Amino acid sequence: MRNIKLLIEYDGSRYKGWQRLKDSDQTIQGKIESVISEMVSRPIEIVGSGRTDAGVHAKGQVANFTVKSDMSLTDMHKYINHYLPQDIVVREISEEAERFHSQYNVKSKKYVYNIWNHWIPSAFERKYSYHVPEKLDLNLMQEAANLLIGKHDFIGFSSVKKANKSTVRTIEEISIVKEGNMLKIIFVGDGFLHNMVRIIVGSLLEIGLKEMKVSQINKILQNKTRSDAGKTAPAQGLFLEAVYY
Amino acid sequence: MRNIKLLIEYDGSRYKGWQRLKDSDQTIQGKIESVISEMVSRPIEIVGSGRTDAGVHAKGQVANFTVKSDMSLTDMHKYINHYLPQDIVVREISEEAERFHSQYNVKSKKYVYNIWNHWIPSAFERKYSYHVPEKLDLNLMQEAANLLIGKHDFIGFSSVKKANKSTVRTIEEISIVKEGNMLKIIFVGDGFLHNMVRIIVGSLLEIGLKEMKVSQINKILQNKTRSDAGKTAPAQGLFLEAVYY
Numbered sequence: 065m066r067n068i069k070l071l072i073e074y075d076g077s078r079y080k081g082w083q084r085l086k087d088s089d090q091t092i093q094g095k096i097e098s099v100i101s102e103m104v105s106r107p108i109e110i111v112g113s114g115r116t117d118a119g120v121h122a123k124g125q126v127a128n129f130t131v132k133s134d135m136s137l138t139d140m141h142k143y144i145n146h147y148l149p150q151d152i153v154v155r156e157i158s159e160e161a162e163r164f165h166s167q168y169n170v171k172s173k174k175y176v177y178n179i180w181n182h183w184i185p186s187a188f189e190r191k192y193s194y195h196v197p198e199k200l201d202l203n204l205m206q207e208a209a210n211l212l213i214g215k216h217d218f219i220g221f222s223s224v225k226k227a228n229k230s231t232v233r234t235i236e237e238i239s240i241v242k243e244g245n246m247l248k249i250i251f252v253g254d255g256f257l258h259n260m261v262r263i264i265v266g267s268l269l270e271i272g273l274k275e276m277k278v279s280q281i282n283k284i285l286q287n288k289t290r291s292d293a294g295k296t297a298p299a300q301g302l303f304l305e306a307v308y309y
Numbered sequence: 310m311r312n313i314k315l316l317i318e319y320d321g322s323r324y325k326g327w328q329r330l331k332d333s334d335q336t337i338q339g340k341i342e343s344v345i346s347e348m349v350s351r352p353i354e355i356v357g358s359g360r361t362d363a364g365v366h367a368k369g370q371v372a373n374f375t376v377k378s379d380m381s382l383t384d385m386h387k388y389i390n391h392y393l394p395q396d397i398v399v400r401e402i403s404e405e406a407e408r409f410h411s412q413y414n415v416k417s418k419k420y421v422y423n424i425w426n427h428w429i430p431s432a433f434e435r436k437y438s439y440h441v442p443e444k445l446d447l448n449l450m451q452e453a454a455n456l457l458i459g460k461h462d463f464i465g466f467s468s469v470k471k472a473n474k475s476t477v478r479t480i481e482e483i484s485i486v487k488e489g490n491m492l493k494i495i496f497v498g499d500g501f502l503h504n505m506v507r508i509i510v511g512s513l514l515e516i517g518l519k520e521m522k523v524s525q526i527n528k529i530l531q532n533k534t535r536s537d538a539g540k541t542a543p544a545q546g547l548f549l550e551a552v553y554y
Contacts, residue, residue, distance in 0.1 A: 073431075073432045073433070074432050075432045075433055075435075121433075123433075141429075145429065145430060150430065150432070150435045151432050151435065152432060153429065153430050153431065153432045154429075155429060184386075184390065184398065184399075184400060185390060185395065185398050186318075186398065187318045187319050187320045187395070187396050187397060187398045188318070188320055188366075188368075188437070190320075190395045190396065192433070
């Protein structure tokens with residue numbers, strides 16, 4: 065059996081997220097699996113690095129699948145992109161060792177959250193950013209972000225109701241970068257709980273708007289209470305940028 | 310009467326072009342007029358710098374209208390963007406002298422045509438570029454483009470069937486710029502005939518693919534025959550970038 069790794073980008077606007085659903089074929093995993101299954105004339109399941117929610121985009125999602133096939137990687141690559149919808153693209157394809165697993169072998173992930181921060185909206189960025197018209201205090205936001213760096217129980221910044229598994233994660237980096245009217249918040253960490261990036265962004269925005277104090281971040285980490293954190297920022301601003309192994 | 314000038318950007322994907330139609334409200338002019346008419350409680354017609362075709366985008370379309378109103382420019386700006394669909398945005402609003410006319414006073418226009426030139430498509434640029442997977446000879450394309458600079462009868466590079474008005478135009482600049490996988494062809498000129506930018510792009514692409522000789526450009530200028538030129542490149546790659554007065 066060959067173990068094939070895919071580097072995938074997708075515009076998540078039209079989809080119900082990464083993970084295949086029983087009652088809908090509007091998932092990215094489902095679309096890719098149906099093209100690959102057609103390609104090799106047997107049902108194929110792919111393993112993603114992790115889920116992305118409805119409306120979330122990716123520039124560097126990773127998935128792998130095992131297959132018995134003589135087809136060259138280039139022919140596979142061409143076939144898959146030819147039959148995928150135009151808003152899902154396989155950027156790279158490679159053959160990995162048998163033990164490579166897209167989910168279990170993840171070392172860290174990079175997410176970018178885009179905020180269009182100008183009172184005049186953008187016709188072209190509207191589907192790839194969250195429009196925040198008010199002025200933001202970026203220094204306060206970065207100060208708050210720095211409190212999140214390191215190893216913490218992030219359950220207060222997540223949609224996890226009852227944790228069966230550990231909710232401790234390590235964030236290596238949260239950088240706030242301004243590029244023209246676009247504010248980019250870049251996250252690198254060993255893993256992110258469900259909605260964790262979007263809830264952190266929502267909290268940082270409330271701090272930038274001076275509706276929340278910087279010190280609230282430490283309270284949320286200590287008290288582990290979701291309701292103390294900010295709103296979940298909308299999906300369309302979020303990009304899974306890269307997965308590191 | 311006040312003379313109000315608008316600088317407008319739009320994602321043309323959903324629209325039947327700039328110009329208002331009797332049998333459809335899916336035009337950019339129609340959308341803007343209906344918001345402004347509602348704002349001042351009387352029917353308002355706006356004058357654009359010129360039409361853009363179905364599917365063509367704009368980052369710097371200009372239009373003006375005259376109105377009797379005490380409303381401040383800032384209030385107008387906020388009202389209009391609030392009620393416009395998200396894919397049409399007024400970037401700037403200003404008050405001009407009574408004699409200012411968006412169409413008659415145009416000195417020159419800048420168009421940009423985007424070509425995604427890599428065999429792997431882009432999920433994010435697909436609606437804002439034309440995907441050409443083959444390698445292109447950019448030197449031949451620029452050589453051909455240079456033959457078009459200056460004052461010529463461009464009817465052979467247009468969809469104009471029978472010319473009642475002059476089809477002579479002056480092109481000041483055609484630059485071919487590579488930014489990553491995106492090839493940008495930038496046009497500046499005193500005016501462009503119907504489909505002229507897209508037919509020039511289609512011809513330059515055939516030259517870049519070595520399906521047409523550079524010298525064919527001179528033949529088209531001399532013989533003025535549309536069928537000697539290349540295909541009309543698709544609308545979604547074209548942006549009206551700026552209008553100069």
